[in-house]
Amino acid sequence: MQPRYFIAGDWGTSSCCLYLFENGPQQSRAIDQKNALGAAKLKGQDIEAYFFKQVADWLNQYPIKYVVLSGMVGSSIGWQEAGYAVCPADQDDFLAQSVRFTARSLQITILGGLKTRNPLGLCDTMRGEEVQLLGVSSLYGAHTDAQKNVVAITPGTHNKWSIINGGRVDTFFTNYTGELYSVLDQYSILTATDQSERLEQDSFIDGVKTARNTQADTMSLLFSVRAKQLVDTKAPTCASSYLLGLIVGQDLKSGLALIEPIQKNLSSMVVIGRSGISQSYQTALTLFGVRAILADPDEVFKHAYPILFNTEYKLAAQSTNDA
Secondary structure, three states, X not given: OOOOEEEEEEEOOOEXXXXXXXXXXXXXXXXXXXXXXXXXXXXXXXXXXXXXHHOHHHHHHOOOOEEEEEEHHHOOXXXXXXXXXXXXXXXXXXXXXXXXXXXXXXXXXXXXXEEEEOOOOOEEEEOOHHXXXXXXXXXXXXXXXXXXXXXXXEOOXXXXXXXXXXXXXXXXXXXXXXXXXXXXXXXXXXXXXXXXOOOOXXXXXXXXXXXXXXXXXXXXXXXXXXXXXXXXXXXXXXXXXXXXXXXXXXXXXXXXXXXXXXXXOOOEEEEEOOHHHHHHHXXXXXXXOOEXXXXXXXXXXXXXXXXXXXXXXHHHHHHHHHO
């Protein structure tokens, strides 16, 4: 009999989201979720002990035997290290790279990630986003461009651009956007120390257009954040928004240029992200003539994890029978 309950979760570098699923005969549904610390923020804590502390109430209330995790929990800073499937790759490929073990009577699967030679010919890797891409392909494939390709981006610490074809990730590349913005905004002289967290829309759009309209690269544009305050007398509170616009604009300009030889005449793409950053990317993409279809990460994960769990459970049952 197939398990009725299971835990799944995206355990990334900076954050972790865990879901409790009820596995019904027709479909699975998430009945609860928790947010926790990312792998890099645990600072030497015992990851196994931390995980069991987070889900203790679920384990006390429900007969759970299986856990499926993805993301940096499977990296060298995570719980146990899983391998990488080579693109082009689908769910069977990264399931084959998973690491499986038992902890406190739970059967744990940590999913493998993906690696590729990106369109620049450089090595590239991802962990966690491959689950989102599986969900996106299933949920949004019919709403995107021709040739059955889905182009998706996942704005965040390290923005991934991916090309998906029928559930298979053909290739991807990473733009170093979120972390670059965070470091410059917090530690450089470009912005004031008393910045508001509220996005100033006009300044953001100004930054995007500046990046779009020039052939210069990011290094040549960054000091304009400072100069605008000194020469153009722009308010210091606008500086962070303008900086974000510059970096997002450069991300889109370089990313679309790399995509163009693979996906001609791109008119729409999927942006996987929570409301603030995904809406900023939607605004910026409009300035590049591309329609953004917004995908909520929770919706995508809730769709993808049951697919992966049911495949993984069948593999486990088959392995037991073969033995």
